[in-house]
Amino acid sequence: MSSFNLLHQPWIPVRPADGGPVREVGLRELLLNARDFGRIDDPSPLVSVALLRLSLALLHRALKGPRNAGQAAEWFHDGFPAxxxxxxxxxWExxxxxxxxxRPFWQVRGLTLDLEGGKYRSHWSRLGTEVGSANTSPLFNAAGRPGGxxxxxxxxxxxxxxxxxxxxFLLGGLIKRLTTSARAAxxxxxxLTAAQGRTLHETLCLNLAGYAGQDHDQAVWEREPLTVDTVRLYxxxxxxxxxxxxxxxxxxxxRSILLLPEVDEDGETRVTSIGFAAGIPLDGPGEGEGSNIDPMVTLRPPSDPKKSERFPLKLRREQLLWRDLSALLPDPQNELQVVGKPGEQTFKPLRGHPPGTLSHARAVLESLGDEAHPLAVSVTGLLSDQGKAFAYRQETYALPTVFVTDEQGFAMQVDRAxxxxxxxxxxxxxxxxxxCAEVISRGGARHPHKEDVSALARTLPGLGAYWAALEAPFRVFLAELGTPEDARDRWQTAVAREARRAWEINLRGAGDDGQVLGFAYRPRKVDNKTIPSPQTILDRALAVMNRPPPSALPQETTA
Incomplete structure (x- = not known):
């Protein structure tokens, strides 16, 4: 009979802290010798973050903690209690x-191939989002293309x-095994946000958010073994x-999964087929309240002021996360939401919920008094469209020491930038x-249809070039926030420079001739009102940006 114990057998790829080649270790070695490793290092960032979450769950259950950031700081300094x-x-071996x-690990007992005519049979690639699952597009899944x-x-x-x-990470969709449609993981x-330390041990401690009062919790290996009948009843x-x-x-x-080992002609255990069906349905949208919110998840406030339910932050196809980085930080601006009928209106704060891992990491470093400790944050996510995965992405940002010493000030500077x-x-x-409106109307009095204007504007690449060019300056801005005034001045200079470059790109794209330049600088008069020229619209916004903040303006004095 095949056996492969995840505590002892090597299976987790790690990068040694001394820079040696990646090797595989079991969970026991991973946690007991975490200082010897730099990080979990699988080629897929989805696998790496999933293994990090498994390691955190095991530490939480084994150590019944940490109670708070102070205890996590003790483990950070002294090591885990072996x-x-x-x-x-x-x-639990x-x-x-x-x-x-x-009780096969994280699987459902009895999900065999011959059950009910073998309808649970699937190829192992059903498990891998990027290697051939049913929810993967051919463009993303090169190995699954015809002839691949x-x-x-x-x-x-x-x-x-x-x-x-x-x-x-498996997405929801049609399965027709125990149910018609299965929910996503x-x-x-x-x-998913994770703080990154210099070693794997530091990374684990920085992400072990407070675990007090979770005595009712159970990891999957502590549950009664799931069976097909149990899942079917749900x-x-x-x-x-x-x-x-x-x-x-x-x-x-x-998901209900059962790996089906086979012994090949060389006497090696291999897995080709799996039992595969819907798993335990998760209630609601996936996020609870209080201590039941996933610490790696960022919750954003609703855009509709009439709604109160926050929603999880997701990576977006059309932009990198740095443009949403303030969502990972405490709300700095006390944004208010109007509530009630006219004449009876009141205001309440409209707040998001930053990831518990990042807040915890800051508290650990503050407790250690190690404010100069380098800290990076990685954000990993799967991008999907209509239930189909088309990409995954991991972004990492280095945070300056001011994040630990002045969290609110740091958040305000980032938000303002x-x-x-x-x-x-x-x-x-x-x-x-x-x-575009001027170009279409050729400077005439008629108003072009807004769809025609939008269609032409979409062909001009200036705005996309603007955002792409600002990523590097923003990373420099973060690194220089120890001197916020200088960092802000350089950031505003970069924003103005890239905006003017983007505007030049759009001007050339619209025609690049004297007539187009005339349209760019010509104001229009409609109903005795002057509409500023396109160039003036941009120039005014740049002038407003360069004004000093209200608190820095000279104050009036009275004699």
């Missing part, structure tokens, strides 16, 4: 066997990694569950639309 980890490993006959090649089987280590990735399309009764706590959320059985860039982008958009 005796507690070893005792927990011994207690059998539950980490990938091919255990009674892919491995016919996995080693136990590879199968374990795909299992963890699939349970974390809890964080399948969310932007779907027949129309029931769904909420995670019992952090570890339950990190290890949610979003991004608002500057957005205001100029909007002015650039308006100026371009006015220019």
């Amino acid at each position: 005796e507690k980890l070893e005792g927990y490993f011994a207690e 059998a539950s980490f066997d990938l091919f255990h006959p009674e 090649e892919r491995d016919d089987s996995l080693s136990p280590a590879q199968a374990a990694r795909r299992l963890v990735e699939g349970q974390t 809890p964080v399948a399309t969310f932007a 779907h027949e009764d129309g029931r769904a569950d909420l995670p019992r706590g952090r570890a339950d959320r990190y290890t949610w059985p979003s 991004l608002n500057d860039a957005k205001a100029i982008a909007e002015a650039l958009r308006q100026a371009t639309a006015r220019l």
Whole structure:
């Protein structure tokens, strides 16, 4: 009978802290010797972050903590209590066997191929979002194209990694196995934020957000082993569950999976086929309240002031995360929401919820008194469209020491810088639309149809070039925030420079002749009102940006 124990067998790829080549380790070595490793380093960032979440769940359950950032800081400095980890490993060792006959790790017992005519049979690639799942587009899944090649089987280590990735990131959709449509994994399309330390040990401690009061929590290996009948009852009764706590959320059985090992002609255990069906339905949109919010998830306030439910931050196809970086930080501006009928209106703060991992990391460093400790933040996510995955992305940003020493001040500076860039982008958009209207009407009195204006504006690449060119200056701005006035001056200079370059691109795209330049500088008079020229729209916005903030303006004095 095949056996592959995830505590002891090597399967997690790690980069040694001394810069050596990537090698594989088991969970026990990973956690007990975490200082020897720089990071978990799988070629797929989805696998790496899924393995990080599994490691955090195991630490939470084994150490029953940390109670707070102070205890996490103690572990950061002194290391994890090895005796507690070893005792927990011994207690649950059998539950980490990938091919255990009674309780296979993170799988559903009895999901065999011959059950009900073999309708649960699937190829192993169903588990990997980027290697051939049913929710992967051919463009993203090069191996799955007609005539393409892919491995016919996995080693136990590879199968374990795909299992963890699939349970974390599989999208919802038609399955017709135990149900008609299965829900997505809890964080399948969310932007997952993790703090990064100099070693894997530091990274683990920085992301072990406070775990007090979660005695009711259970990781998947602590549950009673799931069976096909158990999962079927959920779907027949129309029931769904909420995670019992952090570890339950990190290890949610979003799919019923059973790896089916085979022994090849060389005597090696391989996995080609799997049992595959819907898992335990997750209740609601995937996010709870209080301690049941996933610490890696950022919640944003609603754009509709009549709604109160916050929604998870996702990576977007058309822009990089730096343009939304303020969502990861505490709300600096006390944005207000109007509530009530006219004459009876009141105001309440409209706030998001920054990721608990980043807030915790800052608190740990503050508790250590190590404010100069380098800190980076990585954000990983799967991008999908109509239930189909088309890309994944991981972005990493280095945060300056002022993030630890003055979190609110840092957040205010970032928020203001991004608002500057957005205001100029909007002015650039308006100026371009006015220019397109003039070009279409050839400077005449008639008003062109707005769809014609939009169609022409979409062909001009200036706005996209503007945002692309600002990524590098924004990273420099972050690094220089120790001297905020100088950083802001250089950022505004970069914004103005790139806006003017983008405007030149649009001018050339609209015609690049004297007549187009005339349209750009010519104001229009309508109903005795002067409409500023396209160039003036942009120039005014740049002038407003360069004004000093209200607090810096000279104050009037009285004699």
